[in-house]
Amino acid sequence: MSTGTPIEVPWRVLPDYRCFGCSPSNEHGLRLSFTHSGDGIECVLRVDRTFESYPGVVHGGIATTVCDEIMGNLLVLKVGTSVFTTTLRTRYLSPLAVGVEYRCVATADDVDAPPYRAYAEITDPDGATCVTAVGTYQPATAAQARERMDLTDTEADLIESALADLRRGQ
Template sequence: MQPLPHTRSCFVCGEANPFGLQLRFATDGRVAHTRFRPRAEHIGFRQTIHGGILSTVLDEIMVWACAVGTGRFAYCAELTVRFSRPTPPEEELFVTAELVSNRRDRLYEAQGEVKNAAGAVIASATGKYVPLKDADVPMMLADLIGEWRPEKQGGG
């Protein structure tokens, strides 16, 4: 597994964001991976992790799946999440995502899953992503901590 960079400011991976999740991501060259242990502060109702937290993590990992698959960072244009079972706090979750299509570097489609330690699917998602404009890439790269050397051709 190759570690992926993280940022200073991002809610999901930003190391300088005191309110964030501070997750770290890795890739096997095709699939993006992370582990996540939601805390009590992430509860929405009756000791269940808020769906918005899971949606946020799925969005972030699908962004990384797009970056791994294309060499470019992207913004979310559409996110669809299906929740399969409630999740209590402090349960370790395993999140994966992969790029499923690249429409001429104008629109990427990715899919992701959150599973518990037993392998049960907690939530699954699909997303459509639009590559960052070339003018926005330097700002994104300036916030990264860690090396970003995309194997694919393209900005980022």
């Protein structure tokens, strides 16, 4: 179960942090907040009709986004470097309903060498598994992250400092 203390992702240091998945200031995003859960991390999600596909059903792409977001952030927290998704496979066991609270938990294999593999599972309030995902991720050097994220030198330095803190265990 969750420890309840929100995890601060490294991207929080950016003045205009707008991640669709986890930025608390993106009014159009999911605003996911992560907490520790065993060897992984978890989040709670409840989405409104903004993210609906069929009436009352959460769009499948949103479920996949939640899984990718939590798996990627877990790996960043574990390895202390930016990672990018290289493969992502999602299995939908039952649809997610709009307005219902779900729990998503991510875990990872050994992170000794890339590519890194992570797993996510979204469960309903009764604990039944609704969605599973597995993804592989490649680390990015600071220069690659700067280029791919279109960061200024100042922003790149801020993120690299936050990632260095993770690597030092701070």
